[in-house]
Amino acid sequence: MALPVSQGTFDASQSRHVNGMLHALRGEQFRYAQNQRSRREQRSAQVLSSRSLPPLVTPDPPPASFLRLHAHALRTQKRPAAGPAAPSSWVRRDEQRLAQNTCESSEWRAHALALVFEHALASVPPEVVQIDSRSYPIPSLVQLSLDIILSHEPEVAFPILESLPAHLRRQVMLHRAIRDPLPGDYLRALLDSHGAVSGELVLSRSYAPTWLAKAGVLRQNTNANPSTLRDWDEEPDIDNAGGTEEEFDWDMLEGDEDAPLHTLALIHHQLLPAHISALPSSITRLALIAHTTPIPIHRLPSLLPQLVLLDVSYNTWVGAPYVDAAADEDSDPLCAVERVQWPRWRRLRVLGMRECQLPENVQLRVVRAVGHGRLEDVLICL
Helix, strand or coil: CCCCCCHHHHHHHHHHHHHHHHHHHHHHHHHHHHHHHHHHHHHHHHHHHCCCCCCCCCCCCCCHHHHHHHHHHHHCCCCCCCCCCCCHHHCCHHHHHHHHHHHHCHHHHHHHCHHHHHHHCCCCCHHHHCCCCCCCCCCCHHHHHHHHHHCCCHHHHHHHHHHCCHHHHHHHHHHHHHCCCCCHHHHHCCCCCCCCECCEEEECCCCCHHHHHHHCCCCCCCCCCHHHCCCCCCCCCCCCCCCHHHHCCCCCCCCCCCCCCCEEEEECCCCCHHHHHCCCCCCCEEEEECCCCCCCHHHHHHHCCCCCEEECCCCHHHHCEECCCCCCCCCCCEEHHHHCCHHHCCCCCEEECCCCCCCHHHHHHHHHHHHCCCCCCCEEEC
8 A cells, every 4th residue: 555655755855856957967067168168278279389371382202312312421421430539640631631721711811801801991891701601691782793793704794893883893802802812804803003992902812923013013113203193182173174084973982083002911922022112102001911931021111101000910930030140149039020120110000910829928029019119009919
């Protein structure tokens, strides 16, 4: 016999059932909200980290022959061996030849001419000084155009080079002096009647003394008549009836006119004492770098009394002793740099003697002799 269920018992069980269903629904809603929130976070992170541009078209794979050559190059790539360096007798001849030719690199030429570029020249383009490939700037349109002109044959390039203004010819001379020295005929097309470009001449390869004389760098006759020289410091007479077009150009920039040679830098040249005596007295900045033959630099104060900069770096003969028969036997022989009468150069401001292998006692004596009796200090680079 079934017992009747009371109203209170039915209401309590129904309430528990409803509360359980509500609790389950709240749990499902909470989990659904959590899932939606995590999806939104993943989508935003993917948008921020993904590329905004469409994917690039994948190029065709390289041929199998290229892959084989590349793999062979990786296998045959030289790696430094562990342990100490190999003795000099083990070094291969090509490596020895490469070590001897380091002075022919652009980096070495830029370092050798650092004093000239910093203290002698008025302005140097950035692409001339910066040699490191990591900091090499993008070449300008002017430089690219000049390189194209130099790549042509002489019969095409010479008329164009001769018609360039002085500031562009100067840029060609400085740029190629560091990167790739020009042949003599190309360089002659850049020079003016004084054998320079705006009074400056930088030669980083060996040219014969006869070429220097023909270019106007060396004086043919030291007793030349001064009246035959051009009055470069006078303004052109545009009222003169004798060919005003050749003497004055309305579009000529300031400083484009021919100026006497005042800055000369020579690398790897072989100059004799007679050639040193033929240098024009207008030179105020002189660099004789890495010369194979000794140069009588003790004669320079009388030949070039207005020197402001002198650079004789990379010359081992500068510190070589000079034996004088009239000197005392007990006294130490003087080297070439100690024979120079430094007080005669009253305007000297920069002196370069880098990599000359000077002993310490000689360096001290030279520094004292250079600075003796001067009101302004001289920058000496040893």
